[in-house]
Amino acid sequence: MTPDDPLLKILACPLDKGPLLLLVQQEAPRSAEALYNPRLHRRYPIVDGIPQLLPSSGEQVTDEEHEELLRRTAS
Template structure:
């Protein structure tokens, strides 16, 4: 998924119905951590939803709660 994809304007979190932010994969040169995949992120609830084969997985059960340190890292990786 690309940061300028019009689909991002209409996708919403299944729990709070608020906007989601695209999290871009970490560059391998940056020393990738355990999560280098593309995802959609809700910073209000601190939930990350995976994108599998270009398809956002937006079922409530698909999202995962992130820890405080992961939250800070994901905020740095949000696409402009």
């Protein structure tokens, strides 16, 4: 998934129905992708190109992680 993927415009958080940010982590042995809801501090994994958008699939992030994720998406 890329930041300009049209699918990103229609995907929404299953909890608050708001938009999600795409996160791509290049530091891992292979790149990891996730969708992030900055309003609820929840991260949803993308597994084999498929967003896992069940409420139970979301992971709560700490305040420190939240700040780091926002810095990463801003750059």
